[in-house]
Amino acid sequence: MYRYDEFDATIVKERVAEFRGQVERRLKGEITEERFKPLRLMNGLYLQLHAYMLRVAIPYGTLSSRQMRMLAHVARVYDKGYGHFTTRQNIQYNWPKLGDVPAILDDLASVEMHAIQTSGNCIRNVTADHYAGAFADEIEDPRILSEIIRQWSTFHPEFSFLPRKFKIAVAGAKQDRAAIQLHDIGIQVVRNDQGAVGYRVHVGGGMGRTPFIGPALNDFVPKADILAYLEAVMRVYNAYGRRDNLYKARIKILVHQIGAEEMRRQVAEEFAEIKREGHLALPEAEMARIAAYFAPPAFASLPDASPAFDAAMAREPAFAEWVNQNVAAHKQAGYAVATISLKPIGGIAGDATDTQMEAVADLAERFSFDEIRVSHEQNLVLPHVKKEDLFAVWQGLQAQGLATANLGLISDMIVCPGLDYCDLANARSIPVAQAIATRFADLQRQRDIGELKVKISGCINACGHHHAGHIGILGVDRKGVENYQILLGGSGAEDASLGEILGPAFDETKIVDAVETVVETYLSLRGGGERLLDTVRRVGVQPFKERLYGAH
Secondary structure (H helix, E strand, O other): OOOOOHHHHHHHHHHHHHHHHHHHHHHOOOOOHHHHHHHHHOOOEEEOOOOEEEEEOOHHHEEEHHHHHHHHHHHHHHOOOEEEEOOOOOEEEOOOOHHHHHHHHHHHHOOOOOOOOOOOOOEOOOEEOOOOOOOOOEOOOHHHHHHHHHHHHOOOOOOOOOOOOEOEEEEOEOOOOOOHHHOOEEEEEEEOOOOOEEEEEEEOOEOOOOOEOOOEEEEEEEHHHHHHHHHHHHHHHHHHOOOOOHHHOOHHHHHHHHOHHHHHHHHHHHHHHHHHHOOOOOOHHHHHHHHHOOOOOOOOOOOOOOHHHHHHHHHOHHHHHHHHHHEEEOOOOOEEEEEEOOOOOOOOOOEEEHHHHHHHHHHHHHHOOOEEEEOOOOOEEEEEEEHHHHHHHHHHHHHOOOOOOOOOOOOOOEEOOHHHOOOOOOOOOHHHHHHHHHHOOOHHHHHHHOOOOEEEEOOOOOOOOHHHOOEEEEEEEEOOEEEEEEEEOOEOOOOOEOOEEOOOOEEOOOHHHHHHHHHHHHHHHOOOOOOHHHHHHHHOOHHHHHHHHOOO
16 A cells, blocks of 8 residues: 655645645635635535535545544544545545634544545546456556556646546456546556557546547557656647536547547657657656555465355355355455445445444454455445455444445445535435335345446436446436436446436436336346346347337
């Protein structure tokens, strides 16, 4: 895990002191809200529907137990006893008082955390595969490059005031667990024909009002050249991205308007110029220094079979169900990867109480080399657990209401805060998600349905990733009444696709029935082993439309 050096510590300390002065002037009325807004946004502080919201960075989703305990402390002391884990692998606090924010940032700085560049028109928190360092299909740990990008982009003078916010994701394997094709820049670690490791770079993906899947601009960028290539992309965007129209300011619009080939040509020109300058060639020694922070932990030499684990599976059916749904194979014999669902039936997706955060910190310290991950699907992960310890982990999670065995099932939804918190939303997301989960509460029924990714957004900004849901749900305002459109066939994985709107929206009394109709239609049509997504791709959306709206 990366640890702050003297530069990181100084930057964060100075930023906290600077923002403390800005908050004091705002509270005294010496600066207006209009002038304060850009200052607070660069420190991760939003003014939402009911209160301020603070977004704290969790770079590439990796946390230590000490850091998780601090997040629990902030929730308990400065908020209402909980935090909300987001699709950018961050955590949000929905109720901090403005006067307390500098103290919160001070407390966070004491455990090497901050809220810098979690908002504003800059490069946001870099996300990565939440199973980094644990899966056998990985070519290289994506957190290494993610950390290099974090250091390069933090307070970069050219990229602090971009045309619009900018999001980067990194995947370390062929299987995309970071939704890279739906980011402004998505990077996949690859090997070329000679066996050298480098990066495929996708540019211009995104969701929101106008969703696009990002094309690959370069299939292989050598490791030493990656920052030069990324800087070339950013220079082109900074030069030509729209600043006169908020809705056309993202890089996806630029790529769409000039075309991928022209974007590729312009980036190649900038890249060649930067290469001639030579100052952004990444030294091997620096790459090795960063990589050392992500060296594998001191795994014990164990057989893959564990009699204690097998005995627990045999005697405790609920534990066996949790293992079968939420636990994955580890690259190291005798170990496993355990995902902690933050989607209890009837709960709020992504929320965790201070007590739950403390419990997860304890489990990570005891059983997972003091390491926790936050997934972009709003769950937590213990990445390195001995098989023989899984039963103790499950017992600890069960005591905190965190042992729901629903990973990848219909109740494991991505859900934005919606109109319950966000002043941009048109409709509530949380109650709809709760109602769907309650309708499908029977976990055996969920397992019979199989993998089904439901993603819900309360407005067109798509914070709930509805475009990438096998079933996507979008909240819309119809003459002052909350309504919900259904999209079908989206994916944020390596087979990325955008969902298709099925037809007119449903009001809140009918949306759950509509979802059930979609599911039952799928069950009547699916072939052997098909997911809903597979069935939709095979038969198209028309049979689903006919069941929802009638033959005409």
